[in-house]
Amino acid sequence: xxxxxxxxxxxxxxxxxxxxxxxxxxxxxxxxxxxxxxxxxxxxxxxxxxxxxxxxxxxxxxxxxxxxxxxxxxxxxxxxxxxxxxxxxxxxxxxxxxxxxxxxxxxxxxxxxx
Amino acid sequence: xxxxxxxxxxxxxxxxxxxxxxxxxxxxxxxxxxxxxxxxxxxxxxxxxxxxxxxxxxxxxxxxxxxxxxxxxxxxxxxxxxxxxxxxxxxxxxxxxxxxxxxxxxxxxxxxxx
Numbered sequence: 001x002x003x004x005x006x007x008x009x010x011x012x013x014x015x016x017x018x019x020x021x022x023x024x025x026x027x028x029x030x031x032x033x034x035x036x037x038x039x040x041x042x043x044x045x046x047x048x049x050x051x052x053x054x055x056x057x058x059x060x061x062x063x064x065x066x067x068x069x070x071x072x073x074x075x076x077x078x079x080x081x082x083x084x085x086x087x088x089x090x091x092x093x094x095x096x097x098x099x100x101x102x103x104x105x106x107x108x109x110x111x112x113x114x
Numbered sequence: 115x116x117x118x119x120x121x122x123x124x125x126x127x128x129x130x131x132x133x134x135x136x137x138x139x140x141x142x143x144x145x146x147x148x149x150x151x152x153x154x155x156x157x158x159x160x161x162x163x164x165x166x167x168x169x170x171x172x173x174x175x176x177x178x179x180x181x182x183x184x185x186x187x188x189x190x191x192x193x194x195x196x197x198x199x200x201x202x203x204x205x206x207x208x209x210x211x212x213x214x215x216x217x218x219x220x221x222x223x224x225x226x227x228x
Contacts, residue, residue, distance in 0.1 A: 008177040009137050009215050019135060019219050021181055023123050023169045055137045055215075057179045059171045063122040065179040067135055093227055101123050101169075101226045105133050105219035113207055113214045 006046065010053025010069055015107045017052055018070040024100035026062035034096045037088050044084060050075025069107070076104060120160065124167030124183055129221045131166055132184040138206075138214035140176035148210045151202050158198060164189025183221070190218060 026034070045051055050071035058064035070076045079085060092100075140148070159165055164185035172178035184190045193199060206214075 008139055008175070009213055012215075012217075015217075019133075019217065021133060021135065021221075023181070025122055055179060057171045057173045057177050059173055061122070063171050065169060065171045065181065067137070067179065067181075097227060099123055099227060101126075101224065103126075103129075103133065103221045103224040105221040107135075107217045107219040109218040111216045113211060 006042070006054055008055065009112075010055050010067075012052050012069050012107075012110065015110055017107050018073060018076060019105045019107050020068045020070065020076055021103040021105060022064075022066045022068075022100065023102075024064050024066075025098040026058070026064065027096060027098045028062075029095050033091075037091065037096075041085060041088050044082070045079060048075065048079045048082070050078075073104070120156070120168055122169065123226075124169050124181075126166050126183050126221075126224065129224055131221050132187060132190060133219045133221050134182045134184065134190055135217040135219060136178075136180045136182075136214065137216075138178050138180075139212040140172070140178065141210060141212045142176075143209050147205075151205065151210075155199060155202050158196070159193060162189065162193045162196070164192075187218070 042054060042056070045054065045068060052069040052071060054066065054068045056064070056066040070079070156168060156170070159168065159182060166183035166185060168180065168182040170178070170180040184193075
């Protein structure tokens, strides 16, 4: 699965599975570097064992929410420690994000429409 | 707390707490009715017992992610059954949403920056 092929709404398996909710406010710094890194991280995440899907939205004010879905906490921990991802996390704190919240949650119920 | 006063990133207590992740694709129908109802639902949710906060983003393509945070599953269940909210849910399926996913999850760990 590549990032480009990800649909806006993720199709996930029956719960339980896990979610990482990443809410953030961008700074205006280095928009080109950011866009490239964000696309790369999405592609790289999609290749990780246990990756189930991802949903990502950013509004005109620079506020974004990205939710990635994972099979289990071990998959999330492994992705968190990925070397290229660690470098992007550091760049995010130094240059790209004014503020963020990251929350790890176990999805126990879901519903969809239609 | 009113919807207007909600900051873009929610300040939530120490985990565990609960999240409702609502990802959706809008239809172009009835944008004024939708905006009014969405603001009303945000205000009404913020008045419910157990409401902890909310983060909501919509992009230019009409894809939105709203994450609301709750003390426990009982608070989520009560809000789900609220009469005015039930009417908005029905209108959402009939008029406003092309598709959505709704996921209920227990937040077990979080981090923030700065």
